[in-house]
Amino acid sequence: MTTTIITGSASGMGAAVRRRLLADGERVIGIDLRDAEIHADLSTRHGREAAIDGALSQSGGRIDKLICCAGLGPHVDPATLVASVNYFGVVTLLDGLFEALRQGKAPCAVVVSSNSATLQSWAGSPLRDAYLAGDEDGVHALVRAAQEAGGEQAAQAGYLAYASAKNAVAAAARQRAASWGRAGVRLNVVAPGAVETPMLQAGLRDPRYGDAIRDFLPPLGRRAQPDEVAALIAFLCRPEAAYLHGNVVFIDGGVDAAQRPLAF
Template sequence: MLSPTPPPGTRVLVTGAARGIGRAVADAFAANGARICVLDRDAVPEAPEGWLCRQGSVAVAADVEAAFAAMDAAWGGVDVAHANAGFSMNKPTTELTEAEWRQTVEVNLTGAFLTAQAAARRMLPQGHGLILFTASLFHAVGGADRAAYAATKGGVANLARALACEFGPAGVRVNAIAPGYVETWLINDLIARGRLDGEALMRRSPQRRLVQPAEVAAMACFLASPAAASVNGAVLAVDGGWTANGAP
C-alpha cells in the first residue's frame, strides 16, 4: 500500500512560511520528519531547531537561489519546493496603481516562477522532485476588486500545468493547491475591520466554515507522498466547496 505521507528526511523549501498557510505547511512536513528550509521577507517566529531560515524576497532571484544554496550545503539538494508566498490585493481596478499591479505580479507570479526555476535546476538532474504552488479559488472564479490578485493566481495555476508537461518526463511533478478563504490572521483581521463579510463567507461555503491552515498543509503533505505519484499538473481545490457552489 502506498503511503499517503512524505518519507522521513524529505528536504522541503517553503516560501512565505513566517505565518499562515506557509507556516502550517512547514510544521506539517516537519511533523512527518522532513528537513525544513523557509524563505520569508519576515523573520520566522519560534522556528524549531534545525530549520534553515532565510529572509528575503521571492521576487529576487538571488534571495531564492541563496535559500536553495543553503539546502545544497546542508542536505545536498531539495525534494519539495512549495512556492507559497503571496501578496493580497483587493482594490477597485480604476484606483489600482501601476506600482500596486507590478508588486502583485512580482510577488505572486514572478516569485512563484523564480522558485520553480531554481528548484527545477536541481530536481531535473536528480530525476525526481515536487514543485508545489499555492494558487487560490480566484484562479477559477472572478471577484470585484480582485483584478490583480485573480490575474496572478490564474497565472500560477497555468504555470503549474505548463511546467508539469515540461518536467514530467524527467520525473519532476508540478501541482497547485487552490485554497478558499482560510482562517488566518489576515482573514480574521479583514473580517474584524469590516473589509470582509464573515457571515456572507459562511453562507457561500457548503461547509459553513472557513478552511483551516492545517487542512491546506495536509494536502501539501499528501502531494509529496508516494500515494500521489501520478498526481501531476493538477490544481486541487481546498475550499470547502466554495467554487462548486454556484449560488450567490
C-alpha cells in the same frame, strides 16, 4: 532525510506546512521576510535571486520538495506588490530551482493558487497574457491603470491583481507539467478558498473587501484551517500521490463546485 524548501514559511499556510513536515522528520528550509532560514523579499527581482541562491547553497543543490506558499492578499497596497509576489515570485523560484529538484529523490513541487482564480474568465485577458509572457512591467502598468481609473475599478484593483495572479500561476504550473513530467519532477497546484490565516484577518479589516469576505461562506459553512490545507499539500508530496501531476486541486469547502458545477 528529505530537503524541502517552503516559501512563506513564517505564517499562515506556509507555517502549517512547515510544522507538519518537521513533525514528519523532514529537513525544512524556509523562505520569508522574517523568522526563516532565508530572508528574502519575493516582490523584487533581487529578492528572488537571493532566495534561489540561498536555497541552492543551504540545500547543497539537491531539493526533494518545493512548496510555494508565499503570497499577498488583495488588501495590500500597492496592488503591484500582490502581482509580483503571487505570480513572479512563484514562477521565478520554480524555474530557478528546477535543476536542483531534478537531483532530488522522487521530487515534487506544489504551488498555492486560490479558488478566486476561477471566479471569472481570464481567457484573452491582456493581464493574463502579460503574466504568462513574463512581462512584469506590463502587468504593473495594467494594475496601476486600474488603480488610477477611479471609482469601483480602483477600489477593486487589489482583487484584480490577486485573482489574475492566482489564475496565471496555476496556468503557468500546468504549462510546465509536460516538461517537468518528462524530467521526473511532479508539479501540482492547490486552490484554497478562505483560510483562517493572518492574511485573511487583514482582509476582513479592510473596508474595501471585509464585508465580502465576511459574508461569503462556502457550502460547508465554514472557512478552512491552515492545517487542513497543509494536510493536502503533504499528501500531494507523498509516494501515494506519485501519479498526481499537473493538477489543480480545490480545497474550498465546495465553492468552486457551487459556482461552476458544469466546469471541471
